[in-house]
Amino acid sequence: MKYIIIGLGNFGASLAEKLTGMGNEVIGVDLKLSRVEAIKDRITHAINLDATEAGAVSNLPYKDADVIVVGIGEDKGANIMATALMKQLKVKRLISRAVSPLQETVLEAMGVDEIIHPEEETADRWAKKLNLHGVVDSFEVNKDFSIVETTVPKEYDGKSLEEIGLRRNYNVIVLTTIKLIKEQNELGSMKEIQSVQGVASAKTVLNEGDIMVIYGHNKDVKKMIKDQRKFS
Numbered sequence: 001m002k003y004i005i006i007g008l009g010n011f012g013a014s015l016a017e018k019l020t021g022m023g024n025e026v027i028g029v030d031l032k033l034s035r036v037e038a039i040k041d042r043i044t045h046a047i048n049l050d051a052t053e054a055g056a057v058s059n060l061p062y063k064d065a066d067v068i069v070v071g072i073g074e075d076k077g078a079n080i081m082a083t084a085l086m087k088q089l090k091v092k093r094l095i096s097r098a099v100s101p102l103q104e105t106v107l108e109a110m111g112v113d114e115i116i117h118p119e120e121e122t123a124d125r126w127a128k129k130l131n132l133h134g135v136v137d138s139f140e141v142n143k144d145f146s147i148v149e150t151t152v153p154k155e156y157d158g159k160s161l162e163e164i165g166l167r168r169n170y171n172v173i174v175l176t177t178i179k180l181i182k183e184q185n186e187l188g189s190m191k192e193i194q195s196v197q198g199v200a201s202a203k204t205v206l207n208e209g210d211i212m213v214i215y216g217h218n219k220d221v222k223k224m225i226k227d228q229r230k231f232s
Contacts, residue, residue, distance in 0.1 A: 001066040003027070006051045006082050008035040011097070011118040012071030016043045029060065031078075052081035054088075062091050070096040073118065076103050083112060147175070147215050152206045153228045162202035170224040172216030174200045179210050 001024050005016040008030040016028045020043045028046045030036050040046035049056040051072070062068060068091045072079040076099065083096040087110055095114040098104035107115055156164055166172050177197045194211070197204075206212065214221065 001025070002061075002064055004029065004060060004062065004065045004068045006030075006068065006070045007072035007079075007097070008032075008039055008046070009071065009073055011073065011116075012069070013039050015069065015071065020044060027060070027065075052078050052085070054085055057082075057085050057089070062086070062089055065091060067093045067095065069116070070094070071116070071118070073097055073099050076100070079103070080106060080110075083107060084110060087111060144217055145215070146218055146221060147213060148221050148225075149178070149211050149213050150225060150228065152177075152208055152210045152212055154208045155228075156206045157208035159206060160202065161200060161204050161206070164206070166214070166224065170216070170227075171220045172214045172224055174204070175213045175215055176200050177204060177206065177210055177212050179207075 003016075003019055003024055004027045005012050005019075006029045008016065008028050012028070012030075013035065016026045016039065020026045026043045026045075028036070028039055028043050029049060029051055030046075031048070031050050033048045036046045036048040047060070049059070051057055051070070068086055070079055070083045070086065072082060079097060080103070083094070086094050093114075094112060095116060096107050096112050097116045097118060098107055099118075104115055161167075161174055166174060177200055179195045179197060181193050181195050183193055200212075214224070216224075
């Protein structure tokens with residue numbers, strides 16, 4: 001996959017390196033030349049430009065990027081401006097960083113659905129999340145086993161866990177399911193909140209677009225997610 005990471009501070013640089021190490025094409029962007037020089041040999045490309053300038057941003061290969069992450073942290077204004085420009089360009093998938101509740105509210109009002117809180121979430125966790133199509137979030141129990149949130153594909157819509165047979169076919173367990181409910185934030189914009197549905201059972205019925213929380217060996221989880229891609 002192709003990524004553009006805007007902002008090469010500690011979080012952005014770490015995320016860019018980890019995604020590159022996973023075999024992805026990563027372009028890192030920063031206003032500070034020193035940061036660009038420091039990382040240029042460890043990722044695919046590193047570019048020195050001002051991501052708040054429309055003319056400069058238009059030179060980036062944003063149309064080819066699968067995901068763009070605005071990871072600017074120290075300058076909240078620059079973060080908002082860079083995010084706004086990417087929204088205007090209608091990029092495929094936009095993720096932005098928030099370091100305060102007010103900034104998060106502004107990003108939500110702009111229609112940014114995916115927001116990073118690097119003070120709470122590690123670059124390693126986001127790299128794994130971004131590297132697997134269909135994964136909403138993940139948590140490593142140990143080096144072999146993980147708990148993963150993944151979206152329910154159309155093929156599973158209206159079927160029970162017993163009918164689908166994830167335990168039989170992939171040796172993974174569905175712990176619970178989550179419904180996404182829309183509500184208004186403080187500025188009147190709609191945002192999604194998660195409603196956990198309780199402990200899953202064989203009779204639990206899945207609905208397309210919901211989230212199922214699964215537990216299993218990493219190789220089994222990856223195989224299940226790979227097969228899900230065929231349904232999407």
